[in-house]
Amino acid sequence: MNSTNPKEIVINAWKTFKTRDAQLIAELFTPDAEWIAPAGNATAVALKHTDHMIGPDQIAQFIASEMHHLFSNVDISFRGIHADGDTVIVEERMRATLPGGKPYENDYCFAFVLSGERIKLVREYMDTRKGWQMIFEPL
Template identity: 30%
Template structure:
């Protein structure tokens, strides 16, 4: 796949994921997909392997944001099989607080499917807002 095709596929996958359209999002992911959030927060950080583990994480995240998230994609970069999304997520937390945080996602594409995701976010800020 070309870099532009990878960028468009990742963007549409992210948009589907945020809307809760898991079927569309997962159609673009390898069966062996992994999703890593570096850090040491037990409910957020860690490595999730496979669609089932990612789905469980997404369902828990949906409970944290009962009205969903609004995503603003600020930039999208592509180089070879890597696509980087810089974005801002905003929403109302289940605890009533407003949430806004900056994210950087690195997607690795293999064979036309997303194989690895690395999510970089200020986990300390997220923890403070969620507690």
């Protein structure tokens, strides 16, 4: 990465996530990186996946491939990106299509903690009840 501005580093990370290139995505993270989502969230349960990913390879594989087994036609709209020191907060809405064509829409907040120009920690927050209803309850 060429930028040392934390906000730009995270914006560029989201652009890289969209490529679904696991190698490029892994390069964004420190060797000891962690991604922590709410325990028992619907995405993790539906995919039989952990809610606490450790290491750049596991994180990259999830972003590049695994999440797309549940979500297709993913559309992210950003509501705000706020930086303070090495921490960047991203507020977003994700819209996608679930298996069988059912729509998915949920608001998320991510806290990215950087170490230099790489991501060391991501804490993910979402409306877990709404996510559960959309994924597991009939229309």
